Amino acid sequence: MSRGRAGGNVTLRAARPAETARLTAIALAAKAHWGYPAAWLELWRPSLTFDAELLARAWVRVAELDGALRGVVALGGEPPAVELTHLWVDPPAMGRGLGRRLLSAAVAEARRRGAARLTIVADPHAVAFYERLGARTIGEEPSSPAGRMLPLMALDPRPAGAGRRRGKHGGES
Numbered sequence: 001m002s003r004g005r006a007g008g009n010v011t012l013r014a015a016r017p018a019e020t021a022r023l024t025a026i027a028l029a030a031k032a033h034w035g036y037p038a039a040w041l042e043l044w045r046p047s048l049t050f051d052a053e054l055l056a057r058a059w060v061r062v063a064e065l066d067g068a069l070r071g072v073v074a075l076g077g078e079p080p081a082v083e084l085t086h087l088w089v090d091p092p093a094m095g096r097g098l099g100r101r102l103l104s105a106a107v108a109e110a111r112r113r114g115a116a117r118l119t120i121v122a123d124p125h126a127v128a129f130y131e132r133l134g135a136r137t138i139g140e141e142p143s144s145p146a147g148r149m150l151p152l153m154a155l156d157p158r159p160a161g162a163g164r165r166r167g168k169h170g171g172e173s
Ligand SMILES: CC(C)(COP(=O)(O)OP(=O)(O)OC[C@H]1O[C@@H](n2cnc3c(N)ncnc32)[C@H](O)[C@@H]1OP(=O)(O)O)[C@@H](O)C(=O)NCCC(=O)NCCS
Pocket: 030, 031, 033, 087, 088, 089, 090, 093, 094, 095, 096, 097, 098, 099, 100, 101, 121, 122, 123, 125, 126, 128, 129, 132
């Protein structure tokens, strides 16, 4: 357990099957925070849903703030390219360092797996957040509704000095 940036005790741990409904609610609320139309949120609901099967096959970690579930992160894929498939912070808990903590844990896990690249199909509103933590835009990916394109970002999880440059805020903090 450690102190969050704006106070409060922050704990990271594995997600539990009994928490899937709460994790889905956090994902939907976080996405809705950017002001998307309700019809788009419905379209995206399947990709914002956590279920027991996802928890069984993927690396999924949650953040508790003062004992309450407030954020979640998940990884998919296999090295050399591991993908960040979920990163959601409950809107009332945004801006308190949980996103940074969750992304840092995912970077550490990607490094542990020996990945050379962590890719992120980013919400456009979150690009500056990922840049702040060392990611760079490397392309774009088609999304939904038809015609919508999303930034494809990448972050090198290997230790600084492993033959490349990294941003001031890259990696764990
Ligand atoms: C993006 C998100 C995960 C960030 O989580 P957070 O807990 O609010 O962010 P943190 O408090 O850990 O911020 C970490 C750093 O990024 C910066 N930051 C956070 N959100 C930012 C944004 N939208 N734009 C620019 N900078 C941002 C913070 O100022 C902070 O900088 P500092 O530590 O150097 O002062 C969270 O806002 C969220 O869930 N958003 C909605 C869902 C979403 O888009 N998720 C990403 C899907 S690809």
